[in-house]
Amino acid sequence: MPTTRFFGARRMRVALVFLLGSALAVGVAPTVASAAPSPSARASALLAQMTLDEKVEMLNGEISPLYGFYNAPIERLGIPALTMSDGPAGVRVANQAVNGGKSTALPAPVALAASWEPGLARDFGTLAGQEAFATGHNVHLAPAADIFRDPRAGRGWEAFGEDPLLSGVIAAEEIRGIQSSPVLADLKHLAAYNQETNRLNGGNAVVDERAYQEVYIRPMAIAVDDGDPGSAMCAFNKINGVWACENADLLTTILREQLHFEGFVMSDYNATHTTLEAFRAGLDQEQPADYHFGQALIDLVNNGTVSMAEIDEHVLNVLTPMYRFGLFDQPAVAGPLDVAAGSAVAREIAEKSMVLLKNEPAGDAPLLPLSDEIDSIAVIGADADTDAAGGGSALVAGADVVSPLAGITERAGDGVDVQYAQGTDPIGNGAVLLPGPDVVPSDVVTAADGTSPGFTARYWTNLNREGAPGIERIDPTASIRLGFVARVPFNAQSPKLPDTSPDYFNTVSADWNGTLTVPLTGSYVFSLGVEGSGTLFIDDEPVAVIDDAADFASATYTADLTEGDVHAIRIEYTHDVAAGTDGGAQVKFGWTPPEGFLAAKAQAAAELAAESDVAVVVARDLATEGADKPDIDLPQGQDDLIRAVTAANPNTVVVLTTGGPVEMDSWDADVPAVLEAWYGGQQQGAAIAGILFGDVDPSGRLPITFPHSIDETPTSTPEQFPGIGLDVQYSEGIYVGYKGYLEQGIEPKYPFGYGLSFNEGLETVVSRIPDRARLDDDTGLIRANDLRLRVRVNNDTDAAGTEVVQVYAGPLPGVESAERTLAGWVKLAVAADGHRSQTLKLDPESFAYWDAEADAWVTPTGEVELFVGDSVESAESAGTFTIG
Numbered sequence: 001m002p003t004t005r006f007f008g009a010r011r012m013r014v015a016l017v018f019l020l021g022s023a024l025a026v027g028v029a030p031t032v033a034s035a036a037p038s039p040s041a042r043a044s045a046l047l048a049q050m051t052l053d054e055k056v057e058m059l060n061g062e063i064s065p066l067y068g069f070y071n072a073p074i075e076r077l078g079i080p081a082l083t084m085s086d087g088p089a090g091v092r093v094a095n096q097a098v099n100g101g102k103s104t105a106l107p108a109p110v111a112l113a114a115s116w117e118p119g120l121a122r123d124f125g126t127l128a129g130q131e132a133f134a135t136g137h138n139v140h141l142a143p144a145a146d147i148f149r150d151p152r153a154g155r156g157w158e159a160f161g162e163d164p165l166l167s168g169v170i171a172a173e174e175i176r177g178i179q180s181s182p183v184l185a186d187l188k189h190l191a192a193y194n195q196e197t198n199r200l201n202g203g204n205a206v207v208d209e210r211a212y213q214e215v216y217i218r219p220m221a222i223a224v225d226d227g228d229p230g231s232a233m234c235a236f237n238k239i240n241g242v243w244a245c246e247n248a249d250l251l252t253t254i255l256r257e258q259l260h261f262e263g264f265v266m267s268d269y270n271a272t273h274t275t276l277e278a279f280r281a282g283l284d285q286e287q288p289a290d291y292h293f294g295q296a297l298i299d300l301v302n303n304g305t306v307s308m309a310e311i312d313e314h315v316l317n318v319l320t321p322m323y324r325f326g327l328f329d330q331p332a333v334a335g336p337l338d339v340a341a342g343s344a345v346a347r348e349i350a351e352k353s354m355v356l357l358k359n360e361p362a363g364d365a366p367l368l369p370l371s372d373e374i375d376s377i378a379v380i381g382a383d384a385d386t387d388a389a390g391g392g393s394a395l396v397a398g399a400d401v402v403s404p405l406a407g408i409t410e411r412a413g414d415g416v417d418v419q420y421a422q423g424t425d426p427i428g429n430g431a432v433l434l435p436g437p438d439v440v441p442s443d444v445v446t447a448a449d450g451t452s453p454g455f456t457a458r459y460w461t462n463l464n465r466e467g468a469p470g471i472e473r474i475d476p477t478a479s480i481r482l483g484f485v486a487r488v489p490f491n492a493q494s495p496k497l498p499d500t501s502p503d504y505f506n507t508v509s510a511d512w513n514g515t516l517t518v519p520l521t522g523s524y525v526f527s528l529g530v531e532g533s534g535t536l537f538i539d540d541e542p543v544a545v546i547d548d549a550a551d552f553a554s555a556t557y558t559a560d561l562t563e564g565d566v567h568a569i570r571i572e573y574t575h576d577v578a579a580g581t582d583g584g585a586q587v588k589f590g591w592t593p594p595e596g597f598l599a600a601k602a603q604a605a606a607e608l609a610a611e612s613d614v615a616v617v618v619a620r621d622l623a624t625e626g627a628d629k630p631d632i633d634l635p636q637g638q639d640d641l642i643r644a645v646t647a648a649n650p651n652t653v654v655v656l657t658t659g660g661p662v663e664m665d666s667w668d669a670d671v672p673a674v675l676e677a678w679y680g681g682q683q684q685g686a687a688i689a690g691i692l693f694g695d696v697d698p699s700g701r702l703p704i705t706f707p708h709s710i711d712e713t714p715t716s717t718p719e720q721f722p723g724i725g726l727d728v729q730y731s732e733g734i735y736v737g738y739k740g741y742l743e744q745g746i747e748p749k750y751p752f753g754y755g756l757s758f759n760e761g762l763e764t765v766v767s768r769i770p771d772r773a774r775l776d777d778d779t780g781l782i783r784a785n786d787l788r789l790r791v792r793v794n795n796d797t798d799a800a801g802t803e804v805v806q807v808y809a810g811p812l813p814g815v816e817s818a819e820r821t822l823a824g825w826v827k828l829a830v831a832a833d834g835h836r837s838q839t840l841k842l843d844p845e846s847f848a849y850w851d852a853e854a855d856a857w858v859t860p861t862g863e864v865e866l867f868v869g870d871s872v873e874s875a876e877s878a879g880t881f882t883i884g
Contacts, residue, residue, distance in 0.1 A: 039323035043316050049077055052301060052308070055315045060294045061266070061287035066095040068141055068393065069266065069287045080138065080322075080331055084186075087142025088158055088174075089389070089681070090396040091131045092489070098334045101489075103131045104342030104682060105398030108390055108659060109143065109170075111353035111678035113160035113703035114755075116804045116827050118173040120349055125177020125185070127345045133181045136334035138327045139231060140178050141186045141393075145171040145219040146193050148660065148704050149736055150715040152629040152722075154196035157390045157659030157679060161703025162737025162752065163822050164215055165843055168222025175227030182326035184230030187223050189268060191250055192216045192730070193235035196628045197722035200270065200581035204238040204723075207730035212239070213850035215736050221259050230263040230321035234283065236271045238726075243278075245271045251282030264317040276300060284314045343400045343683050350680040350687035356698035356756040357706075358674040362651045367614075367673040369694025369758060374613040376417040379405045380605045380645060381618030381655075382424045382636070383494050388657035389679045391429075391485060391492030392625020398682030404618045404655065407685025411693050419612070421605035423641045426494030429486055430479030430588055432622040435630035436529045436554055437590040438637055442476035443600040445514045445569065449474075455512040455569075459500070463574050465509045473498055477636075478512040478571050482584030484626035492624055505584030512571045512589070518561040522594025529554035531586035532577050537570040550577050552586050582626040602641040610648040616655060616692065617642050623659035628722060632710050633663050642667040655688055661706040664749060676700070694758060699802035699827070701755035701871070705738050705748045712747075714740025738872045739818040753822075753871035759801030762830060763794045766868050767837070770881040773847070781844035781859055782883060787823075789878075791868065792837040795830040802829045805838075805868065808875050809846045813862025813883070820872055821846050847883060859883060 037045070047055070054074050064070035071082035086092035090106040093099060104127060106112075112124050125143075132140040145167050148156040160167035171187065178185040192205035192212065207216070223229065232255065234245040244250060245267045255261045264284040272278050275292040279300075286293035300306040322328060359366045370377075379385075385405040389395055402410075409418045424441070425431075431439045448456035454476040458469035476497070482505040484490060491499060504510075518524075528536040528544045531552045536544040543557040561567070575585040598606075609615035619638045623629060633639070646652045646667070653673040656662060657680065668674060675698070677688050690696040707713045714736065715721045719729040735743040738752035768790035773782040793803045804827045808820040823846035828836045844859070851858040861884030869875030 040316070040320050042323045043319035046077060046079070046319060047312055047315055050315070052298060052311070055311050056293065056297050058315050058318050059285050059297065060291065061285060063288045067137065068092065068094060069269070071285070078328070080327055082139050083137045083332060084139040084141055085132045085135065085137040086393040087128060087140050088144050089394045089679070091128055091135055091137065091140065092393065092396050093135050095136065098135050099337055099399065102397045102399040103135060103337060104339070104346050105387070105389065105396040105401070106346050107350045107353055107681040107684070108157045108679040109160055110148065110157045110660060110703060111680060112349060113166055113170050114353040114355055114678065114700040115349065116166070116701050116825060117352060118169050120352060121170045121173035122177040123345055124349060125174035126180050127177070127342060129178035129181035129183045131337055131342065132178070132183045133332050134335050134337055136332050138182060138332045139184045139186060141188065141233065142178065143171045143174045143185070143223070144188050145223050146189055147215055147219065147736060149194040150721045151632050151661040151704070151707065151713065152710065153194055154623055154628045155392065155625050157623050158394050160219070162705065163703065164218040165222070165822050165846060166703055168219035171219060171223035172227035175223060175229045179230065179325055182330040182332070184263070184321055184325055184327070185227070186231040186233050186266070187220060187227070187229040188233035189235035190220060190232055190244060190255065191235065192239050193237050193244070195722055195728065196582070196626055198726050199236040202238060202726045203236070204241060204727050205730060206240060206727050208733060209852040210850045211730055211733045214734050217254060218845065224259045224261050228262070230325050232261060232263060232265050233268055234265060234271060236268050243271070243273050245283050246274050246278040246281045248281040256282065263321045276305065279306065279314070284317045337399065339399045346681040347683035347687050350677070350684055351690055351696045353678060353700045354680070354687060354691055354698055355676040355700040355702055356691070357676055357750055358668065358671070359756055360672040362672040367651060367653060368692060370614060370692050374416060376419070376612040377408060377412060378419055378421060378605070378608045378612035378615040378649070379408055379618065380421045380423045380609065380615060380641070381620070382422050382426045383496070383620055384618035385420060386495055387682065387684055388620040389492050390623050390659045392490050394625065395490055395492050397489065401682045402685035404657070404685045404688050407687070407689035408616060408692065410686070411689035419608055421608045422601050423605040423617070424599065424601055424637045425476045426496040427620055427622055427636060428477070428479060428493040428497045429481045429491065429622065429624070430586070431477055432635045433481045433485060433624070433627045433629065434479065434529060434552060434586060434588040436527050436588050437525070437592050438635065439477040439479045440516070440589055440591045441599045441601070441637060444519050445516050447474050448513045455514040457510065457512050459504050459508060459510045461503055461507055463507065463509050463576050465511060465572070471500070471504065475512065478587060478589035480585060480587050481627070482508070482586070483579060484582040485624050486584065490625065492622055506575065506579045508585045509574045510585070510587070511573065514569050516567050516569050518563050518565045518567070520594050520597050521561070521563040523558060523560050524594065525592040526557045526559070527554050527588070527590040528571065529586070529588040529590070530573060531583070532573065532575040534571060534573040534587060536589065537568070537572070539568050540570070548577060598640055598644055599637055602637060602644050605641060606644040606648040609645045609652065612649060613651065615645050615649045615652040617645050617652060618655045618657060621658045621662055632661055632707075639667050642671065646670045653692065657684065660704060663709055664706070665708050697758050697800065697802055698755065699757065699804070701753050701804045702750060703752070705741055705752045706750040708747070708749045714744055714746065735818060739821065742819040751871045751873035753804070753806050754873070755804070757801050757803070759795070759797055759799050761795065761797035762801045762803045763796070764803060764805050764868065764870070765792045765794065766790070766878040767792055769866055769879050772882045775859055775884065780848070780857055782847055784841060784844060787842035787844060789824070789840045789842060789866065790837065791826065791840065792835055793828045793830050794835045795832060798832050800830065800832050802827065804870060806870065806872070806875060807840060807842060808867040808872060810865035810867060812847065812849060813860050813864065815849050815860050817849060820867055820875065822872070823847070823866070
């Protein structure tokens, strides 16, 4: 397996600038043949030949349908285009003429972090860089080293979890892998970008300086220092009232002066709001489509506001890494992909990232791995026959997709009867990304044609439902969320659901018609939620009305209904308000039925489970760029489905294909086995099957805490998430993730670092810890060589096993600090009846804090306790050592 590396104090880099004289500047070869010009010298020579228009062209992105972001070539000077591929879960190929728009869909970055293997992150990045280059790209917009601050965050799955050290180490190794090809990595999103709500219209992270540095800047610092990315991206949001892309403290003081970043800074799409302020703050390249850096920048030069020297500095920031990483010397040309090789990497990462959360006896032994003697398996789940993925710019069309159903069927072989039941309606954006009760399922509704389950839906591109509808179709549920999250190719909803043209995102009216057959006598609470205006009619009576709602709003109606009765349902909707910055039309028709209701699809799934030896329920959520999740509940009746299947067959495994934590207390009491499979990439089905059947020992560990409920998290107040107005209060300070759970005394469902193995007989012994650690006079941090800890993992069983040994620093002496802070780890695979030893180098910054007055890392002297174990919760004291 790859060697695990640990990174100590951030090293100090000195940039060596080779001055080769004016002869080189005018294109004359240097007189000393052996002295190859440096990238900076080549960039300076080229700069001397550029006009002002050409220089500004390097700083101004353009819209191209063939790439993520794009800068046109300057053919006169041989400057190649910057052709950028979206990431970070593989390469999004926008040009459908290249490999059919497909590449290797890699597991979600949060899954990569769950592997706890920096070497695997290098493999992840290497494949992404190779495939970016092979599909005509020379910049890959990855990795995202944002912190997964709250489990509802729409883009949390794109990053590496809640811990700064783990995030930074994984990001650095991915960058190294990407840039092993002539492709620039792009470190994003600077900074404190931790939610989607209000991301484009001024969402403001109100964060104190210590938390800002220790939590949100620290993973970026590790990635810059140990990964050396060629580019970085500033985020959409504000930090303490200043837009990230015009934030001089962030882009110049922190990024260039403190972190010694040597690449160029681009804006996220439409994240530039000014010309002079952003330029002077340190933004090198505006990406479209606001064009603050085009003619406006030229005008500032011509009127004397901006000097040519300033322009030159920014252009060199772009040109130098282009030379340094080979973009001039090795142009990217689209060619064939090695699909099999990509699948092999994707499968290995998926297998090593999946976390076994629970594995209790279902009889005499734990349910997993599945016995070779089983004859039948029920695979259940609305999208178990497809691949679950996160949405937004990171969504990748996989070149070789294996669904959970296909993977289990293939691995089970011809001798095992594998059958499939859907269990619930397919998971769609409208139902998942809007608050309120579950949608009224298609099981109880019949469309206007009298036969199809669901509603007859009609859509118009006017506000009055005038003329012939442009769309007429069957929608299984009356729920839509249009806008960015629904745009192809960013829409990650079930492929079983129809996509909607962008023509209907904003100026739209619609109606849904059907009949509801009452499934159970009792009291029903119906809910209609819309952005705009909407009316719910039952038997032609308006029972819930919403007018001109600028934000999503809902109304309810309670009715006592009798089983078997049929009622006409009609919903009329008009999107007669301005859409949100990422949004479009929003409708959700939901209900709370009487206790005891179970949808027909779930009943059929339970019946199939009862007839099978084992049931595998594949449950999913949907997380996406452009919207945060309203909660962490499994949507659309999946909780009821799991309970029904488990009641029918106690040999039930729940496989979670999610982007992060979900609520489990409502269903897991009687479920013997739960596997967190994340968004597992194109080989997720094969990887799931490999673990279920015991071909692979589960070795993933949680990179984010799983709470009992959304109310039991360190960021549970509205002020903290999603904020009041535009301000998001980061009032938890440095106590993010597991540190917050410990600080606030919140018991998690599953703690950070947790995960089970099929081999629970491994024992970790700490054989040596530091006695004393001295401080480095230059950095103020502990000398890296003084932070060595020796561990040994013993395996006295007759089966191989894998352990992730985690080391946590205790509270710092004399300073308010976290009860435990991850300081290092090692992942060791141990043979049967064997043992392995490893010396860990702990991270010096884990024993320091950011002093806002000194504007520096400070290491307090005194005694610090070390804790070692297989999660933050189970780690036990290994002793103390003295600093100073």
